[in-house]
Amino acid sequence: MKKNPEPYIKLNGYEIEDLNYTNNVETLKSYSEGFVFEPNFSLTKDKLHAKLTVKVSILVEKNSNSKNRGISMTINGFFSISEDIVNDEKKVAQSLIVNGTAILFPYVRSIISMISGLDSAQTVLLPTINTTDLFGN
Numbered sequence: 001m002k003k004n005p006e007p008y009i010k011l012n013g014y015e016i017e018d019l020n021y022t023n024n025v026e027t028l029k030s031y032s033e034g035f036v037f038e039p040n041f042s043l044t045k046d047k048l049h050a051k052l053t054v055k056v057s058i059l060v061e062k063n064s065n066s067k068n069r070g071i072s073m074t075i076n077g078f079f080s081i082s083e084d085i086v087n088d089e090k091k092v093a094q095s096l097i098v099n100g101t102a103i104l105f106p107y108v109r110s111i112i113s114m115i116s117g118l119d120s121a122q123t124v125l126l127p128t129i130n131t132t133d134l135f136g137n
Contacts, residue, residue, distance in 0.1 A: 006082050006084075007082065008081070008082045008084065008085050008091070008095040008099065009050070009079045009080065009081055009082065009095045009096060009099055009100055009103075010079060010080045010082075011077055011078070011079055011100075011103050011104075012049075012078045012079060012080055013077075013078050014075055014076060014077045014078065014104060014107060015075070015076050015078075016073060016074075016075055016111065017053070017074040017075065017076050018072070018073060018074040019072075019073045019074075019111070019115070020070070020071065020072045020073070021069070021070070021071050021115050021116070022069070022070050022071075023067045023068060023069050023070075025068075027070065028059065028068055028069075028070045031057055031058075031059040031070040031072070032057065032059065033059055034058070034059060035056075035057075035058045035126065035127065036055075036056065036057045036058070037054070037055075037056050037129065038054070038055040038056075039052060039053070039054050039055075039097055039100075039101050040052075040053050040054075040055075041053065041093070041096045041097065041100070043081070043092070046086075047081060047086040047087075047092065048080065048081050048083070048086060049078070049079065049080055049081060050078075050079045050081055050092070050096055050100075051076055051077070051078055051079075052076070052077040052079060052096050052097075052100040052101070052104065053074060053075070053076050053077075054074070054075050054076075054077070054101060054104050054105070054108060055072070055073075055074045056071075056072065056073055056074075056075075056108055056112070056126070057070065057071065057072035057073075058070070058071050058072075058112070058124060058126065060116070060122070060124055069116065069120070069124075071112050071115060071116060071124060073108065073111065073112065075104060075107065075108055075111075077100055077103065077104045079096065079100055081095075097131070098131045098132055099131070101129075101131045102131040105128075105129060105131070108126065109125070109126045112124055112126055113125055113126070
């Protein structure tokens with residue numbers, strides 16, 4: 001049972017570690033087809049803070065009005081972990097992967113949409129994701 005009404009994790013901030021946008025044919029060869037999404041996290045020694053890293057890439061196929069484009073980014077979210085769950089590794093992992101990703105993903109979608117719209121009328125809007133399924137994977 002939860003001891004206090006605080007959330008299990010709390011976002012303290014985020015940073016864009018890496019952001020790439022390209023229509024260079026040679027660079028695009030390194031992109032996987034479609035949408036790729038990879039969350040990963042690390043904890044401090046006291047397990048009260050975590051960094052959730054989300055890597056995203058998307059290869060957008062050309063249409064009659066545009067070239068192929070690739071967008072990749074890495075974003076880091078910095079979280080505080082509730083003392084209620086620090087000793088339950090599974091709960092911490094689940095909270096970060098499921099809830100942390102749900103917290104960060106709107107930033108990812110917004111950034112990619114904004115960047116892709118700067119040079120094309122074909123703005124990229126990433127699909128929504130079911131973060132609940134991420135923990136099982």
